Amino acid sequence: MDEACLVRVRRYGVPSPPNQPIHAVFVVSMSIAGHEESHEKQKGEEGVRSKQCKCRSIDSLRKCSDRQPPALSCSSSLLLPPSLRFSSTTYALQSWLILFLSYYRKEKRMKNKDTKSSAYHDTSSRIIPMTLMLIVLCGFSFYLGGIYFSEKNRFFKQDVAPAILHEQSVVAPLRIDSVEFPECSSDLQDYTPCTDPKRWKKYGNYRLSFMERRCPPMVERKECLVPPPAGYKVPIRWPKSRDQCWYRNVPYDWINNQKSNQHWLRKEGEKFIFPGGGTMFPNGVGAYVDLMQDLIPGMKNGTIRTAIDTGCGVASWGGDLLDRGILTVSLAPRDNHEAQVQFALERGIPAILGIISTQRLPFPSNSFDMAHCSRCLIPWTEFDGIYLLEIHRILRPGGFWVLSGPPVNYENRWRGWNTTVEEQKANFDKIKKLLTSMCFKLYQIKDDIAVWQKSVDNSCYDQLNSSSFPPKCDDSMDPDSAWYIPLRTCLNVPSQKLKKLALKSAPRWPKRLHMAPERVAMVPGGNSGGFKHDDSKWKVRVKHYKTLLPALGSDKIRNVMDMNTLYGGFAAALISYPVWVMNVVSSYGPNSLGVVYDRGLIGTYHDWCEAFSTYPRTYDLLHFDGLFTAESHRCEMKYVLLEMDRILRPNGYVIIRESNYFVYAIASIANGIRWDCQKHDTEYNVEKEKLLICQKKLWYAKQGQQ
Template identity: 70%
Template sequence: MKYSKEAKPERAGGSGGAGARAVPVALMLLLLCGFSFYLGGIYSTGRTFTFSTTTTSIIPIVSTTKQEGSAIALAIAGHGNGNGDEEVEFSECPAEYQDYTPCTDPKRWRRYGNYRLSFMERHCPPPPERAVCLVPPPRGYKPPIRWPKSKDQCWYRNVPYDWINSQKSNQHWLRKDGDRFTFPGGGTMFPNGVGAYVDLMADLVPGMKDGSVRTALDTGCGVASWGGDLLARDILTVSLAPRDNHEAQVQFALERGIPAILGIISTQRLPIPSASMDMAHCSRCLIPWTEFGGLYLMEIQRVLRPGGFWVLSGPPINYENRWHGWNTTVEAQKADFDRLKKMLASMCFRLYNKKGDIAVWQKSLDAGCYDKLTPVTTPAKCDDSVDPDAAWYVPMRSCVTAPSPKSRAKALPKWPQRLGVAPERVSVVHGGSGSAMKHDDGKWKAATKHYKALLPALGSDKVRNVMDMSTVYGGFAASLVKDPVWVMNVVSSYGPNSLGVVYDRGLIGTNHDWCEAFSTYPRTYDLLHADGLFTAESHRCEMKFVLVEMDRILRPTGTPSSGTTHTSSTPWPPSPRG
C-alpha cells in the first residue's frame, strides 16, 4: 500500500449480499486433561450449542432443538446473579459482517486521524460498541483447498474479492480462473516469478541457504508470495499488511496457508520483541523510510537481530535504470538513495550486497558502533526508560535500540539446531531457565502425541493454520515442527514476555490481549490451542467475548458434527495451568 501524509480512509462497503443464506455456527471443542483444543466451527441448520465454562475447562453441551435463526447459547459459570450459570445467547451477525475485523474496522476509520495512516492501526471498539454476534461465512463457502495445493490456489467464494483481481492481475499477484483464484507467484518487483526473485536474494545473502536465516518479516506483503516461497527454504515469515484498499491481502495469505497478520508500521511498535527477526523485507511496499527522521527504519532496526538483514527492492534501488517508470526524476531518486544509505549507516547498518533491483543491508554486530551513540546524538540512542521488548500499544521511539550484551555475546545456532537450544534471554523471563524450557518441550511432546491419538487430522493435510493462544516457550509449536502446519504463538501482553525466546528458537508469534479481537480476518485458523487461557484472563474480561472471537477466527470444517468431550486418566501434562 502507499503511505501518504494526506491519505484519507475509504468508506467501508458491506460485502455480503442481502439475500445471503444465514447459516448457524457452532464450535467443536476437545477437552484434554485441563487443556483445551478448538477446531473449526461447524455450519449445520437448526442446531444450537450451550457451553458451560469453569476456570479449567469448557464443555460443549449439544442441543438439537430447532430455533428461529441461529445462535450459540453459552452457560458462563460463576457469572450472573449468583444463582448458578447464566445463559447468554448469541445471534448471527448480518451478512455484511462476513469479513468483520473488530479492531481494524473500516467503518470506524473516520473517528481517527490521517497522520501517518494511524487510522489503520488497532482501534478496538469499547464493550458497548462490540458486535457480539457470530460472523457468517460468505455465500458458497466451502472447506479450503488443502496444503500444499493451497499455496497456489484457493476458492473464489471463500475470499470473493473482484477489486484486487482487476487491479493486480496484470502484476501476476493472482488471477481468477473459474471457481478459484490462482497465484502465479508474480509481483511488481519479481516479474519472472517469486522463485527467481528469492533465488537472486539467496545468492546475495548466503545465510538464507545454510539455516542462519530462519525468521523473517515482510512489510506490505501483498498476497504473501514471498513468505510462501520461503517456507520451502525452511524460513518462517510473518507477512504483515494493513486492512486497506488492497482488499484482504492478509486473508488471501492465510487462505493459502501462509503465516500473516494484520498490521502497519505507523505510530505504534509492531507486536514483536526486539532482536527477533533474522531478516526484514520490503518489495515496493512504498513505506516512506526516510521521512519522519527515519522513524520507520528505527522500528526495523529494533526488531532485527544483530547481524540481521534488511532487504529492499523498488524505489530508489536501481534508480539508474528504473526511474523513468516511477513518475520521478533520476536526480530525485539518487538523492533519496543517498539519504537512505546515510540514515542506515548512522543506525549501524552497512550495505552488505546489491545487484539489480535488490539491495541488502546488515545490522552491525560491532558494539563500538552503538557505543558512539548517545541520547543527544543524531540519531539518538534509546535510553533505558522503555523496555525494547515491550510492544503492545507502545509508541515507536525516534531512537536507535542498542542490542543487549547477551544478544551480542553469543550467536544463535543455525536452524534446526536452535529449536532445542535454550537461548540467552530465557533467563530474563520470570521463572525461566534452560531446564524449564526443556521440561516444557517434553510436556508438549507427550501432549501432542496424545492429541494426535484423539484427533487424527492433526499432523495431516486437514490442519494447516494453527494458533497457540497462550504459549510460554513455544513448546507446543516445537512438537509440531515436522508436521505440515505452522503455528502462530501468542504471548499475553499482561504476563511475562517470553516471546523473544519463541523467536530465538526459530518460531514466530505475537503479543496479544485476549480481551480484544485478534489482528486477523474471520475464518483464518484451522485449530486453536488454549492452555491456561481462561484461568489467566477470566478475571480481566468476560469469557463469552473470547469465545465469540474464537468462533470468528476459526475456519468452518464444512462437516456437521456434534461437540465431543474427551477426558483421560493419564496424569499428563503435570501441573496444568488451567
C-alpha cells in the same frame, strides 16, 4: 453431647484466628459440689446464667462471653481449630485455666456481696478444698489428654481429616446458563473489530494511524456469530492451497482487476490462481528469491530462519521461503478491497494485520533474522527515519534488511516510476545516510535488490555521542515492550549481556529449536532446566492430543494458533507436521516471546480481552492451556470464545486445556456458538485439569440461503 457453655478462647489468652472454621470440640465437664446449703440462692442465679449461655456459633459465643463469665455448673466446651491442637499438655492447661478463672471470679463476686463478719471464716474454710480440687483437676486433665491423643489417629485421620481435606479441595465447577448467539448480518462476513474500515473516519490521517488497532468500546462489541460468505467451501488443502483458493471464500474482484498485469493472481472459473508474480517479480518469485540467496548465503544454510515481509501483497515471497526452511510473518494493513492478509492465510501462509505507523509492531526486539520490503510504499526517509528505527529494533544483531523497488536501481528504473533521476538519487542517498547512522552497513546490491546488515556487535553504538542523531534510547524504554507502545526516534542498543543474540552466534536451524536460548533467563522464573522440561512436556501432550484428534498431522489442519504460549513448546512439538503455528504471548503475562523467536518460531503479543489482528475464518486449529485460569479476572469468557469462533474456519478444531472449574462453563458457551465438544482426560488423568476437543460446524447465513 449435652449443650455446653462455649467459652470464647481468645478472652482467656488462647488465640482464635478470625473466620477460621471450628472442626473439633474438646469437652471438659466438671461440677463442684459443697456448701450447697450456704449458697442455694447463688446457685439458682448461676443456673439461670447457665441456661442463657448455650452458644451456637462463634458470633454468639463472643456475645455470650462478653455478657458474662462461664459458670461452674455449665459444661465448658473448648473449641479449637486443628492448627491450635498441639499436645495433651496444652489441653490440660487450657482446661485447668478456664475452670480456675471461672471459680476465681465466682468467689470474687461472692466476697464482694458478703459483708458479714463470718465472710472471712467461710472464705478461709474453702481455701483448702479449692486447692485440693484444682490439683485433682490438673492431674485429671493430663490423664484425659493422654487418653485423647492416644486415639487421635483413629479419630482425626479417619473422621475429621478427610472431611477437612474434602471441604478444602473440592470446589464446585463454574456453571452458567446456556445461551444461543444470533447470526451477524451478512455485511459483517469479513468483520475485523479492531481494524474496522467503518470506524476509520473517526480518526486522523496522520501517518495513516487510522489503520492501526483501535478496538470498539465495550458497548459496541458484537455478540453474534460472523457468517461465512455465500457459497463458502472448505478451503483447498495444503500444499495445493499455496497456488490456488476458492473464489467464494475470498470474493474480492478488485485485486484481480487492478493487479492482473503484475501477475499477483488471476481468476479461473471458481478459483483464484497464484502464479507467483508480483510488482518486483517479473520472472516469478522463485527467480527473485534465487537472486536474494546469492546475495545472502545465510539463507541457504539455516543461519536465517525468521523473516518479516512488510507490505506483503498476497504473500508470494513468504510462501516461496517456506520450501527453503525460512518462516515469514507477512504483514499488511486492513483495507477496503485488497484483503492481502486474508489471501495469504487462505493460501496457508503465515500473515497478520498490521502497519508501521505511530506504534511499535507487536514483536520483541532482536527477533527477526531478516526484514523485507518489495515496493511496499513505506516512506522510509520521512519523520526522521522513524520507520527504519522500528526495523532496526526488531532485527537481531547481524540481521539483514532487504529493499527492492524505488529507489534501488533508480539509474535504470526511474522512467517507469513517474519521477526524476535526481529525486530518486537523493532519496537513495538519504536512505543510505539514515541506515549508516543506525549502525547498518550496505552488504550487497545487485539489480533491483539492495541488502543492508545490522551491526553484529556494539562497537558502532559505542562510538555514538550525545550529539549523534538518532540518539540512543535511555534505559527507561524497554525495547521488548510492544503492545500499544508509541514509536520513538531513538536507537535501541542490543544488550551486551546476551552473547549469543547476534545472528552469527545463534545456533543454526533446526538445532536452535530445542536449545535453551540465553533470553530464557530474562523470563521471570525461567532457566534452562525449566525450558527443557517444557520442551519434553509438550512432546508428551501432543502425542496425547493426536490420539484424541486424528486430524492433527493431516492435511485438514494447516494454520494453527497457540493462544497463550510460554516458550512455544506446542509449536515445537508440531514441527514435523505440515502446519505453521502463530504463538501468542499475553501482553499482561511473562514476556517470553523473545525465547519463541530465538527458537526459530514466530509469534506476536496480544491481549485476549480484545480481538486478534486477523480476518474471519483464517485458522484451522486453536489451542490454549489455562487461558481462563490466567485471564478470567480481566477478560469475559463469552467474548474470548466469540472471538475464537470469528477467526476459526468452519469445520476447524479447538483444543482447550483448562482447569476443571471452567470446563463446564466453556462447554455451555461453545454449544451456543455451534461447536460440538467432547470432554477428555489429560495424558496423566489429572482430576483438576481437563481437555475439551471441539469442532466448529459449517453453517450458512439465513440471508445467504434465501
